[in-house]
Amino acid sequence: MKKRALLTAVLCAVSAATISAAPATAAPREGTGRGEVRFATYNLSLNRPTPGLLREHLANPDVDDVYRRQAHNVAEVIQRAHPDVVLINEFDYDSEAARLFAENFLAVSQNGAPAQRYPYRFVAPSNTGIASGFDLNNNGVVDTTPGDQAYGDDSFGFGLFPGQYGMVVYSKYPIDARAVRTFQLFKWRDMPGNAMPADFYSPEEQAVLRLSSKSHWDVPIRVGKKTVHFLTSHPTPPTFDGPEDRNGRRNHDEIRFWADYVTPRKSSYIYDDKGRKGGLKPGQNFVIAGDQNADPYDGDSYQSAIRQLTEHPLVNARTTPASPGAAEATTLQGGANLTHRGDPRFDTADFSDTAPGNLRADYVLPRVGTKVAGSGVFWPVRADPLFRLTGVFDPQWSAVNGFPTSDHRLVWADLVLR
Template sequence: MVRIATFNVSMEEENYPIEQELEKGSSVLQYHLSTGRNQQMRNIAEILQRTRPDIVLLNEFDFIEDRSKGVDAFQQNYLSIAQHESVSPINYPHIFLAPTNTGAPSPYDFDQDGVASGVGGDAWGFGKYPGQYGMVLLSRFPINKEEARTLQLFKWSDMPGALQPKHPETNQPWFSQEQWQALRLSSKSHWDVPVMVGEKRIHVLAQHPTPPVFDGPENRNGLRNHDELRLTADYLSEETSTYIYDDKGNRGGLSGDRFVILGDLNASIYSDATYPGAMERLLNHPKVNSDFIPTSRAGAAVVPELPYAKEFTAAWKSRADYVLPSKSGFNVIDGAVFWPEKNSPLYRLVESREASSDHRLVWLELEMVD
């Protein structure tokens, strides 16, 4: 058995107060990671200690290249310390970390406000500083880093039939030809990370597409979200992945049949903000097992009249976070959304965004089969 989870932890710089003057070269996030005292981080660690995933993707964990000040500090000062008398520490000896497009400065005025600022809407992916809203993969099992693939640099225009945004008034392209030829598709990055469970390999397909909102009538974020999801769907099959290349220049898609798609996908079949067909392409893919939907009773209580509210993974009333295994190589045994009800003593872990996150951890228990 292997338990695999995804969790948008909202661990980005702007979430945290400054408690004292920082050392030169440090950040507010790094300070709180170093102390072991931040209650939000303690709660996030406790959620992980209670659910105990073997493999977990943390979305919105700012990219800090110096691991000793970032993910290693989170392990040492939070995960390795029991956060409640009823839980045990949890250790992830294997970590995959790589840069993202968020906040990485571009020379272009992508948002067309008249200023090429290099940040925010003018970065390769929206972010106010490099690495904001990054991601990190934690694993109890070995990671084959040599064969891991990242698609951070793949150009949106290199996708055949890409949904190029247009000015609604003129029907002309939103981006100039130079911008369109340069713009990267992934708002963060797309990863294919092989994790070895004994002799069996799991391809962890990690991502965090842009929210399909925060733009204008041109819907550039909605179209980008659609095509980021399409990139994952196309990656799964030989016949649809011929156009794809990774950051090392290697072409083609998945080199195996056992995979799990992980991440805050910012898309739902029930959301009007999601471009039509974006999630259906993944959920209905012939290689994806989407039959088991993780749920929670607390989510169901958010909007009791909606039968699908039990599927919510975010406080803002949506199923946004997914663990989607391949049909081949797994039997789905169990799964859930970690969302304690209001009458539970564990509700303190999710009662607000400040308590932990506005997202909930989602997990599946998978039996590996030949």
């Protein structure tokens, strides 16, 4: 569903500041006395076509070109939504680039939006663009040349170079660095009852193939005396394959990973990159976030993959983030959108109107028992002055992805922690 445009974890602390505002598309929190924490996820499409280019762009914010304008725009979206904790998807793996984005863009007001300062951030390697040494797309050739699609297809996760389409977590609350768990190396075959197409991959390929197309992270956030496990990932789109549906099946199991991880009786098979086994303990707080590339009703998902989370007994999915802009887009764009079964208000991504149409792909899902005080999707209607930050597909943005920011929208939820 997300288009295919053609190592060490880092935890950083920078100076703190408290700035708050109530953007037009996000509910205010100040003065409620309820102690909400705003969690968000945003696939902002800051990936770049070559290694090092993202760092170069973020190091020189005053250059006026389409790349820097996009970076300023996505920073403004984050400022308007002012999350306390946010997962960023599609940010090339580069700890220095993560620092530059925080300091040169998020901490600097964009068009009068309130600057946001995040004292803590977490970045770690991604499986994208890491050569597997195998012919994973079964085209008869093992591609070892970074920079072309065949190389990406033969990598552990699609990427034109190592780390493309990576992830970053920014937080205004401390991150428990020692307790962070990553699952980049977890093998797909080690998930009991997995959906891997065994007749497509050779035994040798099955032995090395990793489950996560990027990585899965458990990032514990300390909010006062409470700890919230921020469970973050970005499963592969369930497309760009053949009748074997290898990407659809992988997407399903990447989503299933968190469903099992939060269920103590099902998580014993899981191991992290340090060899520690198991998932969350009973009663531990969590928030699952990310571009899951799966809609509950529409699109190309394998066996309604996202329902493994939205219908999970330990997940609070009763409140669905919505926006008026998504509903308006369905009416104006028509096409495949008119055939969808899902409520268009809940869409979070503006995809091709021919197929698959706009979908709900991005999620912030807390543990059951966690009160959701408010939620939303940053998708303004066309009459809203902030519509310039989402816009419609325009060839002038083709160097990035065809949009002023991204084809995905920021999704947020205000949570009252137990």
